[in-house]
Amino acid sequence: MLEPGDPAPAVSARNQHGESVTPDFTEPTVVFFYPEDFTKGCTVEASEFQAALPEFRELGVAVYGVSMDDAERHAEFAEAEGLIFDLLADPEGTVAEAFGVSTDHGYADRRTVLLADDEVLATYAPNPGDHAREVLDDARETFVVGG
Structure with missing residues (x-):
């Protein structure tokens, strides 16, 4: 897993x-990987990130969800759950690999990364x-002066 201070990968x-x-x-x-x-x-x-999306956007923070599901399954999931942020399809695990997220079990481990200025700022192994x-609280502290 990438660590704070590591350069952001190009994906x-x-x-x-x-x-x-x-x-x-x-x-x-914010990039959150989910199984x-x-x-x-x-x-x-995903629903919690959707609920917090207006606050992330107010801070100027983009949100991406990533799993090894294909784009068609992501489309079904996004429609069913009302998700309007991008869900990135990573069926080969190349995005997960670029972030150092394990796919050893055939799915991406649940990990989240906060980035800016082409650098990893924080990582999470969340429930x-x-x-x-x-993550929103951390983003608020990081991107709002006096946050």
Whole structure:
């Protein structure tokens, strides 16, 4: 797993709309890796990031979810759960590998990375519960003067 201070990797993947996406890690960004669409914990985690999305956007922080599901499954998941941020399809695990996230079990481990200025600022090995709020609080402290 990448550590704070490590350079951000250059990655591209298709989102749930089939579009090629290359996140700009010079800008504040959250990338959360999760095992699989439609599973209980992953649904909770994605829904929490969706609920917090207006606050992330207010801070200028982009949010991306990444799993080894394909773009078509991501589209079904996004529609079913009302997710409007990009879900990046990583069926070969190349995005996970670039971040040092294990895919040894056939799915990406649950990990989250906060980035800006092409650098890793923080990493998390979360439980799906209140994780989005934890990352949002850290982003607020990091990106708001006097946060």
